[in-house]
Amino acid sequence: xxxxxxxxxxxxxxxxxxxxxxxxxxxxxxxxxxxxxxxxxxxxxxxxxxxxxxxxxxxxxxxxxxxxxxxxxxxxxxxxxxxxxxxxxxxxxxxxxxxxxxxxxxxxxxxxxxxxxxxxxxxxxxxxxxxxxxxxxxxxxxxxxxxxxxxxxxx
Numbered sequence: 001x002x003x004x005x006x007x008x009x010x011x012x013x014x015x016x017x018x019x020x021x022x023x024x025x026x027x028x029x030x031x032x033x034x035x036x037x038x039x040x041x042x043x044x045x046x047x048x049x050x051x052x053x054x055x056x057x058x059x060x061x062x063x064x065x066x067x068x069x070x071x072x073x074x075x076x077x078x079x080x081x082x083x084x085x086x087x088x089x090x091x092x093x094x095x096x097x098x099x100x101x102x103x104x105x106x107x108x109x110x111x112x113x114x115x116x117x118x119x120x121x122x123x124x125x126x127x128x129x130x131x132x133x134x135x136x137x138x139x140x141x142x143x144x145x146x147x148x149x150x151x152x153x154x155x
Contacts, residue, residue: 019031
């Protein structure tokens with residue numbers, strides 16, 4: 001059995017076990033109140049963090065930069081929101097951890113691919129060369145390229 005199917009199978013069992021244990025100590029009513037309070041507090045924090053992330057992403061777009069980190073953090077915030085709405089203490093703990101900016105930034109950094117190195121493309125090959133623009137010595141305008149440069153043929 002793979003890792004994620006095992007997690008999806010065990011997570012509800014662990015959540016129910018912890019809910020029953022907490023209810024055994026503080027009572028069923030207070031346990032329900034605790035679950036509801038964590039959900040409401042989580043959604044309030046989620047709204048604040050989500051707006052801050054959206055603002056940062058828009059600022060990057062206005063500067064002409066790709067907001068990849070902000071998009072990854074937005075996905076993590078969506079996951080945090082879903083976890084906070086699920087009843088249970090383990091899911092709430094993970095959801096609240098994802099609301100912490102340093103934790104979210106670290107997870108987002110692991111989600112994003114490495115930036116390309118200065119050595120070139122995927123293979124690392126760099127093709128160097130020179131470009132020279134020459135005027136048409138004939139002055140013939142009939143076969144000029146639309147941008148003004150006439151395509152040259154290689155010898």
